[in-house]
Amino acid sequence: xxxxxxxxxxxxxxxxxxxxxxxxxxxxxxxxxxxxxxxxxxxxxxxxxxxxxxxxxxxxxxxxxxxxxxxxxxxxxxxxxxxxxxxxxxxxxxxxxxxxxxxxxxxxx
Amino acid sequence: xxxxxxxxxxxxxxxxxxxxxxxxxxxxxxxxxxxxxxxxxxxxxxxxxxxxxxxxxxxxxxxxxxxxxxxxxxxxxxxxxxxxxxxxxxxxxxxxxxxxxxxxxxxxxxxxxxxxxxxxxxxxxxxxxxxxxxxxxxxxxxxxxxxxxxxxxxxxxxxxxxxxxxxxxxxxxxxxxxxxxxxxxxxxxxxxxxxxxxxxxxxxxxxxxxxxxxxxxxxxxxxxxxxxxxxxxxxxxxxxxxxxxxxxxxxxxxxxxxxxxxxxxxxxxxxxxxxxxxxxx
Amino acid sequence: xxxxxxxxxxxxxxxxxxxxxxxxxxxxxxxxxxxxxxxxxxxxxxxxxxxxxxxxxxxxxxxxxxxxxxxxxxxxxxxxxxxxxxxxxxxxxxxxxxxxxxxxxxxxxxxxxxxxxxxxxxxxxxxxxxxxxxxxxxx
Numbered sequence: 152x153x154x155x156x157x158x159x160x161x162x163x164x165x166x167x168x169x170x171x172x173x174x175x176x177x178x179x180x181x182x183x184x185x186x187x188x189x190x191x192x193x194x195x196x197x198x199x200x201x202x203x204x205x206x207x208x209x210x211x212x213x214x215x216x217x218x219x220x221x222x223x224x225x226x227x228x229x230x231x232x233x234x235x236x237x238x239x240x241x242x243x244x245x246x247x248x249x250x251x252x253x254x255x256x257x258x259x260x
Numbered sequence: 261x262x263x264x265x266x267x268x269x270x271x272x273x274x275x276x277x278x279x280x281x282x283x284x285x286x287x288x289x290x291x292x293x294x295x296x297x298x299x300x301x302x303x304x305x306x307x308x309x310x311x312x313x314x315x316x317x318x319x320x321x322x323x324x325x326x327x328x329x330x331x332x333x334x335x336x337x338x339x340x341x342x343x344x345x346x347x348x349x350x351x352x353x354x355x356x357x358x359x360x361x362x363x364x365x366x367x368x369x370x371x372x373x374x375x376x377x378x379x380x381x382x383x384x385x386x387x388x389x390x391x392x393x394x395x396x397x398x399x400x401x402x403x404x405x406x407x408x409x410x411x412x413x414x415x416x417x418x419x420x421x422x423x424x425x426x427x428x429x430x431x432x433x434x435x436x437x438x439x440x441x442x443x444x445x446x447x448x449x450x451x452x453x454x455x456x457x458x459x460x461x462x463x464x465x466x467x468x469x470x471x472x473x474x475x476x477x478x479x480x481x482x483x484x485x486x487x488x489x490x491x492x493x494x495x496x497x498x499x500x501x502x503x504x505x506x507x508x509x510x511x512x513x514x515x516x517x518x519x520x521x522x523x524x525x526x527x528x529x530x531x532x533x534x535x536x537x538x539x540x541x
Numbered sequence: 542x543x544x545x546x547x548x549x550x551x552x553x554x555x556x557x558x559x560x561x562x563x564x565x566x567x568x569x570x571x572x573x574x575x576x577x578x579x580x581x582x583x584x585x586x587x588x589x590x591x592x593x594x595x596x597x598x599x600x601x602x603x604x605x606x607x608x609x610x611x612x613x614x615x616x617x618x619x620x621x622x623x624x625x626x627x628x629x630x631x632x633x634x635x636x637x638x639x640x641x642x643x644x645x646x647x648x649x650x651x652x653x654x655x656x657x658x659x660x661x662x663x664x665x666x667x668x669x670x671x672x673x674x675x676x677x678x679x680x
Binding site for chain 1: 331332334337338340417490
């Protein structure tokens with residue numbers, strides 16, 4: 152399921168040292184739950200994003216284990232501390248082995 | 261017997277007096293773009309409606325909030341995909357949309373006037389028809405399937421750059437006969453359930469149909485990201501589903517009937533802001 | 542094994558019994574998930590908040606939020622779903638708060654439960670009933 156899977160993140164461009172910021176993340180992914188059946192009545196196999204992590208300068212912010220009950224186009228909103236300037240990295244892990252990632256830099260000011 | 265079925269339905273609809281009025285709330289996108297979600301009804305429908313109301317006003321708190329932020333709005337993912345497409349050359353001529361149209365932002369003001377009469381083609385055209393005309397005649401590319409992913413994404417992108425601008429489709433002049441056909445369809449009862457669009461969306465908006473809050477059926481918010489199928493939906497596809505649900509023979513997206521219906525229904529919302537991609541049930 | 546009448550009746554009764562279990566999700570599975578998370582420890586009430594709508598606009602996409610002052614990890618379950626597990630949030634060193642929002646799928650009206658493992662090793666839970674409705678003309 153690696154086609155049309157596109158991550159998007161919303162991170163402020165700048166923060167004060169030690170500030171808590173809000174981060175929003177979205178990834179376009181069908182999240183095939185494994186519960187649906189096709190026209191012939193056969194179960195469509197599960198194929199989801201099963202894990203999401205956010206790190207900042209190598210230190211973990213949050214880790215999420217996703218199950219099929221997470222909606223299509225998984226969305227997460229959470230907060231992070233920004234101790235210094237650096238880069239947030241966001242990683243999504245797919246059942247099929249694909250890994251999607253994106254990153255966003257933030258400056259102190 | 262037929263009249264009886266219709267009457268029974270009407271009674272069912274009206275007797276469940278769980279009337280839930282549209283909310284009193286304002287929509288401002290991204291804290292900067294105000295959207296007109298209620299305004300005086302345009303003259304041609306003023307005898308039936310005082311005010312025209314966007315479907316946004318009939319949805320729940322969380323759904324309304326989701327639409328107010330371009331990041332929270334999942335419809336915008338598809339807009340982004342289309343914007344990439346905008347820059348991508350396709351077809352024998354090696355052109356992209358941007359080759360002729362430059363920046364997609366410059367297309368603001370286009371969506372609010374569609375569907376419209378095309379002089380050269382000699383017919384009323386929807387936005388998707390116009391896109392396909394560009395693709396086949398100027399890009400040498402294949403036409404997109406009606407309401408299929410690339411087409412609906414592009415319609416959403418073109419809509420997104422016009423958000424906040426008032427819908428303004430022409431109902432007179434050469435477009436008039438299509439408009440009249442659309443109006444006739446709107447008020448004609450069809451199907452096993454003997455329902456017309458007006459029965460629900462003009463006479464019963466604000467009421468509950470099972471657990472759904474009936475809106476005026478305005479299409480200023482199209483293309484719509486429906487929570488129900490987590491993707492963008494076009495107005496023709498919605499018309500098709502609605503008519504099928506009244507257990508009538510329905511039409512196909514891109515058909516002359518739906519072109520006419522889209523023109524008419526759009527005109528009922530003249531004055532409301534372009535809202536698409538919006539979020540609905 | 543020979544299918545004697547006795548074994549056929551027992552098999553049949555077993556099937557009927559299984560079919561008669563409450564459709565509110567497989568209670569055994571959510572119990573298993575909870576005890577795997579808590580190690581069997583007692584769950585109290587307290588430092589955990591679950592925000593979910595009273596009525597979901599559509600069961601496909603229901604926005605929820607979990608929030609706590611001192612949770613290290615939060616498990617979210619949908620007690621009425623075919624598989625109750627929804628997500629587990631684990632807060633890292635740079636988490637700005639022990640809180641997160643997401644959107645989930647609910648198969649029908651049911652309780653959504655959030656269980657938090659607090660920094661001090663104790664467990665607390667909160668739950669919210671979400672009504673999931675069928676709307677419109679089925680369209």
